[in-house]
Amino acid sequence: MPKKRGREKHHNPEPFLADDDGAASVASKRRTKAKQHQADETPISSGMSAKILKQAQLQQREVEDDENRARNPNALSDITEEPHRLESDEDEDADEFGGFLDSRGEDEAFKVTSRMTKEIGKEYEKELGKAAVEEDERLLEAFLSKDAGPQLTLADLIVARIKENDSNVNPSNAGSDMRPLPKLDADTIEIFKGVGQFLKKYTAGKVPKPFKHIPSMNQWEDLLYLTEPENWSPNAMYQATRIFASNLTAKKVERFYKLILLPRVREDIRKNKRLHFALYQALKKSLYKPAAFFKGILLPLCESGTCNLREAVIVGSVLQKVSIPPLHSSVAVMKLADMEYCGTTSYFIKLLLEKKYALPFRVIDALVGHFMRFMNETRVMPVIWHQSLLAFVERYKNDILNEYKDNLRVLLQTQRHDLVTREIRRELDNSRSRGEKEDDLMSIASPDSVMIKPVEEDMFDIPEVPMEDD
Structure with missing residues (x-):
């Protein structure tokens, strides 16, 4: 029974509140402050809200007029400096926010207006930055080649080679999509066409073994043509880049980069306005052979004369994140400096110099x-x-x-x-x-006439050490 009374006393807060006058007074003060705070937070009247909105519109129109004057001063020379007047009654314009506002309402109105002014200023700065970027893009496009032909792919080269060797290409020697097939064994053609169908839907997992053996075969380009690289999934392109960058020679992997990887990257950027993550990883993996990367991706991209700013930024981010041997970077900078200028060549030169x-x-x-x-x-x-x-x-x-x-x-x-x-x-x-030497500040500070003698020490001049007995 005593334990039960103790629990009841603990769970009942009334005896404590009734006996403690200080606690009751604190609670009453809190309720008073809460009511006062609620009274202070009265909503802004509709008239004041309308005035605030009109003032913000006035400021926004003034900002737009300043921007228009900066862009086209001749067309706007006849505009007077008088600010725009919104549709409102003359009696409401007696006060900046209306004569019916009290001091607290005016302070609140100024706070809201200042906040809206800051927001308008931020939007104005964004517009100015956007205008500067658009202006720079327009200047870059002035240096782009307008009559550049389409970029060659592996399929274009293989089809041209087949037509050159066999002028009588007929549908019987073509696939289901009327693509001419190289002169290979029928079983080989069927196997690698099946590999191509698998790579179209590839997302993760193991790659077919026939595909891994392509780098060791003499007719590796014809076998890749059978798999239709233009239809590979982005993840399949990444796996192919890993395999070929590790197993092909620098000359062969350069052709893979130039004829397969680069056209696929540019096509993905053109369609989606950004690059798929797997294709971006493929670009990073392609720097495993730096010489092939520069000869197969960077230099052909600049030589095409059609590299836009978006492509340059994406490819340039790979250069920033991956370490490149100094010798390869030196050769790349020299090649970029000697080639015909393109709008984005300066961007790649700047990135390589900043390394x-x-x-x-x-x-x-x-x-x-x-x-x-x-x-x-x-x-x-x-x-x-x-x-x-x-x-x-x-x-x-x-x-x-x-x-x-x-x-x-x-x-x-x-x-x-x-x-x-x-x-x-x-x-x-x-x-x-180059060739000039820096001034030797130490020789100027200490002339030759000053002789600095070395410190001489006597090994027998040892101070006496007191013993414990002393």
Whole structure:
């Protein structure tokens, strides 16, 4: 029974509240504060809300007018500076938010208006950034080739070879889709056509064994043609890249990259506006052989003259994430500098320069020649061109000849950018040239006349150590 009374006393809070006057007063104060807080949170009246909305619309129209004046000042020169007036009564415009508002309502209105103004400012900044990107894309498209033909694929080359060897190609020697078949054994054709049907739906798991034996066969291109690589799933393309990058020679895997992987990547980007993750992993795996990657993917992409900014950013992200041997990067930079300029070539040059490899002097001179080709360029250069020049000067300013620096200064007089050009000029002016030596600050601080004697120590001059007995 005592335990039962104890539990009842513990679960009943009334005796504690009734006997404790302090607790009751605290509870009453909390209820009072809660009621006061609810009273303070009265909703904004409809009139004040309408005024807030009108003020926000006024500010938004002013921002739009400023933007229109910046874009087309001639067309908007007749517009007066008087702000727009919304449809409203004259008596409501006596006060900024209406004369019927009290002080608390005005403060709340100003808070809401300031918040809306910040949101409008953010949207304005986004529009300005978007306009800058669109302008840069337009300038890049000015350097793209307009009459570039379609990119060749493995199927195009095999069909041309079959037609060249056998001019009498008839449907009896073709597949169900009227594709001419190479002169191979009927069983071999059936096996690899079945492998192609399997790779169309492949997602995960083991790859058929006949497909793994393709790299060791002489007619590997014809066998790949039978599997229809253009219809492989993205995961099958990744597995194929792993197999061929490991087992084929650099020359053969270069053809695989150029005729199969690169067209598939560009087609996926064109259709989906982004790249499938498995195909992105295939690009990263293709750098297992760097020479084949540059000769089969990067250089053909730039030589095509149709590489857009989206493709350049996706392929460039692979270059940023994967470590590349310095020798291969040096050769790639030199090839990019010597080829005909494309809109996105500067982007790849900038990425490779930012990896901060020790480039040979021959490559540095080739880069100087690459930039000097634009001395008499009448077209406006995109921002990425100026950024690539800045990256080159920042990293290799001490390895450029003095006469080449003078030529670059002359170039900066014709090709200018408001923000980037002054940084390039500063880097050129505050650096030494190739062949010049840095001043030996230590020799200046300590002249030869000052002799520093070494410290002489006497091995027998040992201080006395007190013993415990003392």
